[in-house]
Amino acid sequence: AKITRGEVRFNNVSFGYVADSPVLQDLSFVAAAGKMTAIVGASGAGKSTLVALLQRFYDVEAGSIEVDGQDILEVTKQSLRRCIAYVSQQPYL
Ligand SMILES: Nc1ncnc2c1ncn2[C@@H]1O[C@H](COP(=O)(O)OP(=O)(O)OP(=O)(O)O)[C@@H](O)[C@H]1O
Ligand SMILES: [Mg+2]
Numbered sequence: 001a002k003i004t005r006g007e008v009r010f011n012n013v014s015f016g017y018v019a020d021s022p023v024l025q026d027l028s029f030v031a032a033a034g035k036m037t038a039i040v041g042a043s044g045a046g047k048s049t050l051v052a053l054l055q056r057f058y059d060v061e062a063g064s065i066e067v068d069g070q071d072i073l074e075v076t077k078q079s080l081r082r083c084i085a086y087v088s089q090q091p092y093l
Contacts, residue, residue, distance in 0.1 A: 004068065005033035005034070005068050006033045006034065006067065006068065006083065007030065007031065007032060007033040007066075007067065007068050007069070008030070008031040008037075008054065008065070008066075008067055009029075009030045009031075009065070009066040009067075009069075010027050010028055010029050010030075010050065010063065010065055011028055011063050011064045011065070011066065012026050012027070012028050012062065012063035012064075013026070013027045013028070013050070013053065013060050013062070013063035013064070013065060014026055014027070014060065014061050014062040014063055015049065015053060015058065015060050015061050016061065017049075017058075023046045023049050024046050024049060024050060024053075026062075026063070027046075027050070027063070028063075033068070048089060051086070053065060054067075054072070054084070055080070055081060055084055055086065056072060056073075056077050056080060056081075059073065067080070067083070
């Protein structure tokens with residue numbers, strides 16, 4: 001499926017890097033297509049983690065992430081990542 005609008009939806013997403021140490025718990029939100037969305041929170045709150053999940057560097061433990069109504073697990077990583085421009089917090093040359 002082609003991503004054409006860019007709405008991002010997190011549905012009850014839970015994730016942790018190590019067992020029994022959740023970083024995101026039951027997180028739901030919609031970032032509307034064509035709008036700028038800011039995600040704010042304390043250091044370590046999980047902001048970069050949710051962007052990593054959106055790019056499928058990791059996969060959710062529970063819940064789902066949709067782009068334009070399409071579960072990101074159901075499209076190729078290539079087609080997903082083609083739609084994302086990412087400026088990293090810690091850039092590497
Ligand atoms: N690769 C990793 N392996 C294990 N734990 C990690 C990893 N990356 C992040 N964490 C942990 O996950 C939690 C969320 O980290 P994350 O980097 O998503 O926070 P952040 O909101 O982006 O913080 P900051 O404002 O400092 O960028 C923190 O407790 C962090 O230590
Ligand atoms: Mg961060």
